[in-house]
Structure formats: C-alpha cells, structure tokens
Amino acid sequence: MVLVLSAAISHAADDEMEEFFSMTPAELAETSVSIATGTPRPSYQSAGSTSVITAEQIRAMGATELHEVLETVPGIHASLQPMSNDIHYNIRGLANQNNSQILFLLNGTRISTAFRGSTESSIDMPLAAIERVEVIRGPASAVYGSDAFAGVINIITKKAKDINGTQLGVRAGNWDTQSGWGQNGTQWAGWDIATSLQYQHSAGDNGRIIKEDSQTLLDRAFGTNASLAPGAMNTRFSALNTHVNLKRKHWDIGFWAFNGLDIGTRSGSGGALDPKGSADSAQYLGDMRFSTEDWLDDWEFLAHLSYLHSDVNATVNLFPDNTRLPVNAIGDIDQFNPTQLTLFPKGVVVDIRHVQKVPSIELTSLYKGLDKHLFRFTAGFRYEELSFTDRRNYAFGKPLPPVADAALVDNSGTPFAFLTNTDRKIGSLLLQDEWQITDGWHMTAGVRYDHYSDFGSTVNPRFALVWDINRQLTSKLLYGRAFRAPSFVELGSQNSPLSQGNMNLKPEINNTVEWAFDYRPSSALRTALNLYYYHIDDFISISPSPTRSGILQYNNFGNLDGYGTEWEWSWKVSEQWSLLGNYAWQNARNDATDRRIAGVPGHQIYFAGIWQFMPQWQFQSQLNWLGGRARDPGDTRPLEDYETVDFTLRGKRLYGHVNVAASLRNAFDSKNLEPAGFPSTTLPSNLPLQGRSFYFEASVDF
Amino acid sequence: MVLIFSASLSADDGNLEYKVKAGYLYNFTKFVTWPEITGATFNLCILGTDPFGAVIDPIEKKSAFDKPIKVIRLDEAIFLSGRDVKIHCRILYISHSSNPKTAFEKLKIGSHATGMLIVGEGDEFVAGGGMIGFVNRDGKIKLQVNLQSVRQTELKISAKLLEIAELVKGGIHD
Numbered sequence: 086m087v088l089v090l091s092a093a094i095s096h097a098a099d100d101e102m103e104e105f106f107s108m109t110p111a112e113l114a115e116t117s118v119s120i121a122t123g124t125p126r127p128s129y130q131s132a133g134s135t136s137v138i139t140a141e142q143i144r145a146m147g148a149t150e151l152h153e154v155l156e157t158v159p160g161i162h163a164s165l166q167p168m169s170n171d172i173h174y175n176i177r178g179l180a181n182q183n184n185s186q187i188l189f190l191l192n193g194t195r196i197s198t199a200f201r202g203s204t205e206s207s208i209d210m211p212l213a214a215i216e217r218v219e220v221i222r223g224p225a226s227a228v229y230g231s232d233a234f235a236g237v238i239n240i241i242t243k244k245a246k247d248i249n250g251t252q253l254g255v256r257a258g259n260w261d262t263q264s265g266w267g268q269n270g271t272q273w274a275g276w277d278i279a280t281s282l283q284y285q286h287s288a289g290d291n292g293r294i295i296k297e298d299s300q301t302l303l304d305r306a307f308g309t310n311a312s313l314a315p316g317a318m319n320t321r322f323s324a325l326n327t328h329v330n331l332k333r334k335h336w337d338i339g340f341w342a343f344n345g346l347d348i349g350t351r352s353g354s355g356g357a358l359d360p361k362g363s364a365d366s367a368q369y370l371g372d373m374r375f376s377t378e379d380w381l382d383d384w385e386f387l388a389h390l391s392y393l394h395s396d397v398n399a400t401v402n403l404f405p406d407n408t409r410l411p412v413n414a415i416g417d418i419d420q421f422n423p424t425q426l427t428l429f430p431k432g433v434v435v436d437i438r439h440v441q442k443v444p445s446i447e448l449t450s451l452y453k454g455l456d457k458h459l460f461r462f463t464a465g466f467r468y469e470e471l472s473f474t475d476r477r478n479y480a481f482g483k484p485l486p487p488v489a490d491a492a493l494v495d496n497s498g499t500p501f502a503f504l505t506n507t508d509r510k511i512g513s514l515l516l517q518d519e520w521q522i523t524d525g526w527h528m529t530a531g532v533r534y535d536h537y538s539d540f541g542s543t544v545n546p547r548f549a550l551v552w553d554i555n556r557q558l559t560s561k562l563l564y565g566r567a568f569r570a571p572s573f574v575e576l577g578s579q580n581s582p583l584s585q586g587n588m589n590l591k592p593e594i595n596n597t598v599e600w601a602f603d604y605r606p607s608s609a610l611r612t613a614l615n616l617y618y619y620h621i622d623d624f625i626s627i628s629p630s631p632t633r634s635g636i637l638q639y640n641n642f643g644n645l646d647g648y649g650t651e652w653e654w655s656w657k658v659s660e661q662w663s664l665l666g667n668y669a670w671q672n673a674r675n676d677a678t679d680r681r682i683a684g685v686p687g688h689q690i691y692f693a694g695i696w697q698f699m700p701q702w703q704f705q706s707q708l709n710w711l712g713g714r715a716r717d718p719g720d721t722r723p724l725e726d727y728e729t730v731d732f733t734l735r736g737k738r739l740y741g742h743v744n745v746a747a748s749l750r751n752a753f754d755s756k757n758l759e760p761a762g763f764p765s766t767t768l769p770s771n772l773p774l775q776g777r778s779f780y781f782e783a784s785v786d787f
Numbered sequence: 788m789v790l791i792f793s794a795s796l797s798a799d800d801g802n803l804e805y806k807v808k809a810g811y812l813y814n815f816t817k818f819v820t821w822p823e824i825t826g827a828t829f830n831l832c833i834l835g836t837d838p839f840g841a842v843i844d845p846i847e848k849k850s851a852f853d854k855p856i857k858v859i860r861l862d863e864a865i866f867l868s869g870r871d872v873k874i875h876c877r878i879l880y881i882s883h884s885s886n887p888k889t890a891f892e893k894l895k896i897g898s899h900a901t902g903m904l905i906v907g908e909g910d911e912f913v914a915g916g917g918m919i920g921f922v923n924r925d926g927k928i929k930l931q932v933n934l935q936s937v938r939q940t941e942l943k944i945s946a947k948l949l950e951i952a953e954l955v956k957g958g959i960h961d
Contacts, residue, residue: 102845105810110818110930113810114951116803117926216925246924249953700946738950 101556108608109657115139132519132529132549133563134601134615134651136220140243143212145695145705147733147748149256149264149285149780150209151218155238156709157691158220159651159667164684165772167762168583170318170351172209175685176235177222177617178647178671182584182627182639182762185572188225188232190239192330192339194372194391197232198441199469199509202572205395205441207366208345213254213266214281214328216243222651223617224567224595227531227547230465230513234569234595242328242339245270245277254744254784261288262780279330289320289349293773299356300404302769307426311408313358318773319349339372352761355403355433355583356768362401369394383454393443402432415501417480417580421635424484431478431491437503438474443467457522461531463515468508471573475502480580496580504577504586510538527551535568539576543568543592557606561615563599568592575625575639584627585638593641594622612654621645624675643677666692680715684724684760687713702736714760722771727757738786746782751775805842807928808921812843812878815904815919816851818945821877822902828857832876835863835885851877866890881907881917891916901940913955918942922953931955 105113136158148154152163152172166173166184173184180186185202188195198205218240225233248270256264266283300312323346331338343366350362372391377384404410407430411423418433445467452460476493479485482501496502517531532546547565554560571590578586601615623641630638649671657663669689673682681687693707712726733748751757754777761768812831829851833839837860846856859874863885881887887907905918913920913931918940920931930952937944 102806102809102842105806106813106846106849108810108814110811110814110948110951113807113814114927114929116807116928244925246922700950741954 104556104608109660112608112657132527132547132551132561133225133565134222134599134617136222136653138218138220140216140247143215143218144735144746145703145733146693146707147705147731147735147746147750149212151212151215151240152209154212154218155220157667157693157707158222159653159669159689159691160222160649160671161220161236162686162689162711165351165759165774167760168354168356169207170772171203171207174236174238177619177649177669178673178682178685178687179235179621179645180682180685181625183572183574185232186235186569188229188234188237190229190237191341191370192241192372193239194339194370194389194393195229195232195443195445195467196368196370196393198393198395198443199570199573200395200439200441200471201574202232202569204368205366205397206343206345206368207348207364207397208322208324210240210343211264211266211283211285211324211326213264213283214242214268214326215240216247217241223563223597223599224545224547224565224619226535226545226567227533227565228515228517230511230533230535230545231537231568231570231592234567234593242330242341243268243270243279243281244330244332245272245279248279248281250786252784252786254782256780256782258780259778260290262286262778266784275333277330277332279328279332281326281328283326284324285326286323287321289318289322290775290778291317292776293318293320295352295358295768295770295773297769298353298358299768300358300408303357303404303408303410307409307411309407309409311405313360313405316358316360318351319353319358319360319362320351320775321347321349323347335376335378337374337376339370341368341370341372343368350399350401352768352772353403354399354401354435356761357402357404357408359402359405361432362399364397364399364401366398367394367396383452385451385453387447387449387451389445389447389449391443391445393441393445395441395443396438397440398436398438400434400436402434404429404433406430406432408433412479412485414484415480415482416485421633425487427479427485427487427489429478429489433489434478434491434493436474436476436493439504440472442470457520459519461515461517461519463513465511465513465515467511467513469511470506470508471504472506473497473502473504475504501580503580504573507573507577512536525553527553537570540570540592543594557604559603561599561601561603563597563601565595565597567595567597569595569625571625571639578639583637585630585633585636587639590625590639591623591641593625596620596622609657610654611656612652614650614652616648616650618648619646619673621647626675643675645673645675645682647671647673661697663695663697664693665695666690680718683715683717683720685714686711687715701738702734705733705735707731716760722761722769724758724760724771727755729755729757742786744782744784744786748780748782750778750780752777802840802842804923804928805839809839809843809846811921811928811930812880812906813846813849813856814948815878815906816849816856818948819904820943820945821852821904822941824852824854824877826875827854829854830857830859830874830876831878831880832859832861832874833880833882834861834866834890835882838882876903878904878906881905881912883908887912887915887917902942903940904942905936919944919952920955929953 156163160177162175164173183201189197189204221237225237248268252268264285268281270279296315298314325344327342329340345366348364350359353359376387409428411420412427413419447465449463475496481494513535515533520528529549536542545566550562552560597619599617603613605611624645626642627637628640628642630636651669653667655665690710695705697703710728729751731750735746737744757774758771761771907917908921913933918936932952
C-alpha cells in the first residue's frame with residue numbers, strides 16, 4: 086500500500102506542476118514557501134488542527150474586533166464572561182468562569198496573565214494592525230506551557246513590509262462609534278520599521294436591555310426600590326492600540342501598548358446595572374528576539390526576552406445607591422449568616438486595581454546537523470507578580486453601621502482584601518524533534534517540563550504524525566497533553582460575595598487524540614475534517630463550597646470527556662465567486678454531574694459567500710449559526726439557538742490609493758442571548774448581544 | 788508560530804519556492820497582454836544561472852496566445868554582447884546570478900525590449916527598473932510591479948495581477 090502510493094507521488098512531477106500552473110495569482114501569493122529559518126509548512130501539513138485568518142479575509146468579512154474573527158473559526162464561539170462580560174471564548178465545547186483555557190499570544194509572546202489566566206485588556210483588540218490570526222485548536226502545552234489547554238490564539242501584527250508605505254484610515258458607525266488609524270512601514274538605518282496606532286471609541290449599544298438584575302431580586306426580598314433595571318447595559322469604551330516593530334537580520338524587536346479607557350461595566354460586576362462604574366486597562370509588552378540565523382551551518386541559537394506590564398483599575402458599584410443588604414459580623418455581604426441589614430445610600434462600592442509584571446526569557450537552540458531531523462531545545466524562565474489594591478465601603482473586618490458610609494476603606498494586604506500580593510516563578514525545558522521520515526511522512530515529537538514554585542512540576546508531551554497520502558490528500562494523527570495552572574483568582578480570592586478561591590487546587594490536565602484529513606482535489610477546492618476525543622482530569626470549576634453554605638468556590642470538580650468533529654471547506658466557484666464555510670459538533674460531559682458543560686454550543690455553522698463583481702470591488706455575506714446550548718439544572722432563563730448575518734462591501738485601490746468599505750452587522754437585528762452564569766448569584770436574565778449595527782470606512786495608501 | 792509553521796526538512800519543499808514562481812510565470816501569459824506575437828513559439832527566456840531546473844520544463848506543454856511556450860536558457864555573456872537579438876523573448880527572467888543593472892542597460896539600447904516582460908527577484912530588482920519582481924514576504928512569494936517600467940513598453944498588466952502586487956517606483960532612468 087505504502088509502496089504503491091509513494092510511486093504515485095514520484096511520477097507526479099508534471100501533474101504537480103500542472104497544479105501550480107492552474108493556480109490564480111491570488112492563490113500563488115498565499116502559498117507558503119521557504120524562509121531563512123526553515124520552511125514554513127502550509128497549514129494542511131502543520132502538526133495540529135490550525136486555522137489562519139489573514140488581514141485580507143478579516144477585511145472581507147468586515148470584522149472590526151478580534152472576537153468577530155474568531156467566531157468564524159470552527160469549534161470556537163465568542164461568548165461573554167459572567168460578571169465582567171469580557172469576551173469569553175468557548176472552544177470545542179469547553180468553558181470555565183474566566184476564559185482561561187485558551188492561551189493568547191501576540192507575535193508568539195504570551196499575553197495571557199496569571200490573574201485570571203486570561204488576557205487583561207478588558208475589551209477587544211482592534212484589528213487594523215493585525216496581519217493574521219493563527220488559531221490552534223487542541224492542547225499545545227508541549228510547546229507553550231500552561232494555559233495552552235484547549236487552544237492557542239496567536240495574533241500576528243503587520244511588519245514594515247506588510248504595510249509598505251503609509252495608510253491613514255477612519256471608520257464611523259452608529260452608537261457614536263468611531264475609529265481612526267495610521268500605519269507606516271519604512272526602512273531606516275538598516276532596520277525595517279513598522280508603526281501602527283489605532284483609536285477606537287463607542288458610546289455603546291443602548292439597545293441591550295436588562296429587564297431584571299440581581300438588585301431586582303434584592304429589592305423584592307428587602308422591600309427596597311434601588312434597581313436600575315429595566316435599563317441598558319453600559320457598553321461604552323475607548324481604546325488606544327499601538328504597535329511598533331523593528332526588524333533586521335538577526336533582530337526582531339516589538340513594542341505593544343494597549344489602553345482601554347472608561348470602559349463601561351456592561352451588565353454590572355455584581356449583576357446589577359452600574360452606569361457609574363468604569364474601568365481603565367493598560368497593557369505594555371516589550372519583546373526582543375535575536376537569532377544567529379546563518380552564522381553556523383548546523384546550529385541556530387535564539388534568545389527571546391519579553392516584559393509584560395499590565396495595570397487594570399476598576400471602580401464599580403456592585404449594587405446601586407440605596408440598596409439594603411444583609412451583612413455579617415465582619416461587614417461582609419452574607420445572606421446566610423446575617424447579623425443585620427445595612428443601607429448603602431451610595432451603593433456597594435469597590436475600587437480594585439491589579440498590577441502584574443511578567444518578565445520572561447527563553448533560550449533556544451536548533452540543531453539541523455542530522456539529515457531529515459530538526460531538533461529544538463528550549464530553556465525558559467518566567468516570573469509572574471501580582472500587586473493588588475483593594476478599597477471598598479464594606480467587608481473590612483468590623484460590623485457596619487445600619488447606614489454604611491460612602492468612604493472607601495483600604496483593605497490592601499489585609500485578610501479582608503479580595504486578593505493579596507502574590508508571585509510565582511516558572512522554569513521550563515522543552516525538547517522537540519521534527520523528523521521527515523520519508524517524502525510523504527513527517528513526525529513531530531516533543532515534550533515540555535514546567536516547574537511552578539507554587540504547585541510543583543508537570544510534564545507534557547505531544548506527538549504528531551503527518552502523512553501526505555498524495556498531492557491531494559493529507560492525513561494527521563495527533564496526540565497532546567496539556568495542563569493549566571490555577572490562576573491567582575482561582576487560588577487566593579476571598580471576601581467576595583460571589584466566589585472564593587481554593588489554595589488546594591491542582592492543575593487541570595487535558596489529554597487529546599485527534600485524527601484529521603485535508604483534501605484538496607483541485608486548487609479551487611479545499612476541505613478538512615477532524616475527529617477528536619479528549620479527557621480532562623481535575624476540571625477547575627465553580628461549585629458550592631463544602632464549608633460555607635451558599636458560597637461558591639473554585640474546585641477540581643470532576644473529570645470531563647469531550648468529543649467532536651470540525652469540518653471546513655472553501656471553494657472558488659469561478660473568477661467572481663468564492664464560497665467557504667465550516668461546521669463544528671462538540672460534546673463535553675462532566676462525570677461529576679453527568680451533564681454537558683452549560684452554555685456552550687453543541688453545533689456551530691459558518692457560511693460565507695464572496696462575490697468579486699469587479700476587479701476592485703467585492704461583496705461578502707456571512708452567516709453564523711449556533712445551537713444546542715445546555716443549561717444548568719434549575720436554570721429556566723431562555724437560551725435559544727441563534728444566527729447573525731453580516732454584509733460587507735469593499736472597494737480597494739480605487740484610483741490606486743483609496744480603499745472604502747461599508748458593513749451591516751447582525752443585519753436582521755436578531756435578539757441573541759449569551760448565558761449570564763449561575764442563577765443564584767447573577768442576573769435573572771441572560772445577556773443580550775449587540776443588535777444591528779453599521780459602519781462606513783475609508784482609508785488612503787500612499 | 789512554532790507549532791503552526793514547524794520548520795520542514797523535506798527536500799521536495801526546497802523547490803516549492805520555484806514551483807510557485809513557475810506558476811506565476813505561466814499566469815503572466817494570461818494576465819499580461821503583449822503587442823503582436825511574431826514567431827512560432829512564445830519564448831520564456833532565463834538569463835544567468837537557471838534556478839528553476841526541471842521545475843519549469845512542464846510549462847513547455849502549455850501554450851500562450853495559441854503558440855507553444857518554449858523555455859530558452861540564455862548565456863549571459865552572449866546575451867550581453869548583443870549577439871542574441873534574433874531571439875524574441877516575451878518573458879525575460881533575470882536570475883539572481885546576473886547583474887540586472889547591466890542587463891537593463893543592454894535592454895535600454897535594444898529596440899526589441901518594447902515587447903518583453905522583464906521579471907526578476909528581490910526588493911532591488913523592481914526598484915532598479917525591472918517590471919515584475921518576486922519577493923519573499925514572511926514565507927510567501929509576492930509580486931512587486933513597477934508600472935513606470937511597464938509603461939515604457941507596449942505591455943499591459945491586468946488588474947488581477949496588480950491587485951495582489953506591491954506597486955514600486957523607480958526606474959532605469961533614475
């Protein structure tokens with residue numbers, strides 16, 4: 086069998102060239118070939134289930150924020166986090182409270198932090214500076230360490246050659262939404278320099294009405310009239326996003342600054358509408374890479390230094406003015422052991438700030454001296470530090486008066502703070518071999534060791550076998566083990582009426598096997614299918630505290646079995662028409678409850694049609710449907726299947742320099758809902774998503 | 788990044804770059820219009836050390852403007868001495884081994900250059916006056932086009948090619 090097939094491959098040289106001759110210029114331009122450090126493989130040969138979304142595709146779909154891009158990837162759904170309402174990604178049927186099962190990288194450098202195990206930007210990244218987004222579904226801890234648990238999202242920014250000149254652009258839409266950006270790619274003193282600055286602002290969609298909030302329930306219980314519901318979610322935000330990249334032979338230096346300004350509290354941090362509350366978020370990343378490149382024949386040495394500084398400050402009203410709440414002897418809100426009822430004329434106010442500093446170093450050597458092998462050896466060290474400031478007008482260790490003061494008391498560093506300052510050190514070693522066994526067979530085997538100063542060591546292997554059965558068909562067999570270290574919130578949070586940390590948490594562990602096919606019968610048609618199964622041990626989830634009644638706490642709550650399939654296809658029907666789409670089916674069940682994970686879709690469909698009706702003009706319509714979301718027992722809040730339809734018209738290089746676009750998002754204004762979390766602590770109704778919106782955009786290249 | 792684009796060691800993939808470039812060269816016959824094509828064949832000439840090898844040969848099974856495509860490997864010394872003028876190259880591919888400047892100087896004098904698409908490699912090629920250059924952008928082969936150079940000829944490049952190309956200024960006369 087193998088012999089027959091390899092013979093078929095070798096005689097196919099002419100046929101193979103026929104395939105290149107029949108490709109269009111655009112397809113040729115998208116084909117990956119060799120670069121200096123080795124040959125990047127096309128995604129169908131990569132050692133994982135990967136999707137790459139290019140800047141061109143992002144523009145065609147009309148996406149303006151990252152989550153709109155990721156929603157089109159099979160197996161990924163952009164939902165909302167309970168409480169913070171930050172974008173919350175479900176992947177392959179998995180979800181937890183803090184969006185921490187996906188690792189986010191910016192140009193290959195970790196930007197997820199240990200506070201919640203997720204990114205800290207609080208709002209989504211604008212897209213003008215993004216060249217492409219790479220998505221790996223499935224575990225990748227053998228390469229990236231913790232958090233690469235269910236997937237990895239790597240955001241690649243534009244380099245000088247991608248920008249190649251200057252672009253200035255503006256966009257405006259409804260809800261007082263504006264964006265402006267400038268980009269420049271140039272050469273100076275032997276360096277390729279890319280600079281990009283984008284500002285984005287929105288007054289927020291005032292149509293996302295919360296009919297009843299958690300204060301509505303409290304009003305009913307305690308005879309008050311404090312709730313601001315029905316009212317609109319506070320979805321305003323402003324953001325400033327800056328990227329600088331300097332590149333020359335051996336060197337790649339990057340700088341990123343993200344500033345989220347006056348970010349609204351959405352549905353409220355305590356599940357009660359909070360128009361007064363606001364958050365500011367600042368992320369700074371400095372990143373330096375050096376490579377010996379061609380200095381040595383058989384060896385290449387790489388050094389990677391990075392420093393991430395994250396600073397998030399939120400002043401919020403957990404409950405609104407004139408709320409009356411049961412409090413206990415230390416002044417904490419406690420409906421199970423109350424000692425009194427206290428009136429809060431200025432609301433229950435929390436002012437918290439968390440600052441994280443994450444320096445990191447990685448040293449890699451690549452050995453190419455053995456024919457058909459590429460060995461990688463990496464040693465890394467990372468330090469994660471959190472400083473936490475906690476000021477509030479309740480729960481600072483003594484009984485409250487019947488009418489609480491509005492003044493905030495500084496609890497920082499006391500046993501009454503939500504979190505205390507903490508840090509940890511992580512050392513890692515990675516060994517990997519990529520082996521081109523024969524022309525058609527390629528194997529990647531790797532293992533990574535991580536040592537955490539707070540919970541010990543973990544070893545995570547991966548293995549991938551890629552078989553090019555023929556020019557059209559590739560098959561892959563993949564195995565990976567991943568871990569996720571508990572976040573600082575999951576470990577140490579306390580004094581919250583909502584949830585408690587647990588210092589005894591163990592890391593959760595994911596073992597995944599996957600079988601994938603990629604079939605390219607012609608250059609116009611590509612389709613890929615995979616089947617996967619995973620088993621998760623010690624799944625970290627919120628469940629009732631065994632010691633304090635009514636309080637939820639982070640626990641290693643059961644083991645999970647998940648399986649599913651993802652199917653993608655793209656078809657260039659004619660010079661003018663392209664169709665593409667994907668379907669994902671997924672099912673993850675927790676053996677502790679014998680139930681599916683609540684709130685995540687069981688099915689997802691994406692479909693897009695692109696009509697290039699003139700050489701410089703195209704029109705894309707896309708449909709995103711999801712359904713089959715399970716609810717927790719006793720949760721009666723509706724959670725219907727839903728779809729969104731978007732239309733985007735785009736003209737490029739008009740008169741050689743001008744690009745224009747118009748987009749209608751959620752064109753049929755469908756009223757879609759995302760789960761709001763546990764009913765006992767949060768909103769009595771699920772969270773509405775954005776309704777119909779539109780924008781116009783223009784940019785000039787020169 | 789490492790995981791998605793794990794470096795490959797396949798001997799086969801070393802040619803991938805030139806397979807893509809060969810794909811482009813054939814595409815040029817569809818997306819570029821030439822003035823009247825005389826002669827029995829559509830000649831694709833390679834000047835300098837041929838980087839394509841056997842990869843380009845199957846193109847001879849194809850035709851352009853109803854004429855079979857013929858690959859002609861030109862000897863640099865002979866070409867530059869001007870003794871090759873009888874060959875009408877429709878596409879002239881100037882390989883890395885040649886000095887494009889010398890070739891441009893030569894072509895500037897030669898009257899036969901008006902119907903010749905001059906293709907080469909690297910960032911300097913098109914800025915120095917070439918018409919279409921292949922450049923590697925993060926592992927993908929992209930096109931650079933110098934419209935100034937093209938306009939000095941009777942060639943027309945279709946929007947389909949231009950829309951995926953980087954437009955670059957600079958010319959032989961700079």
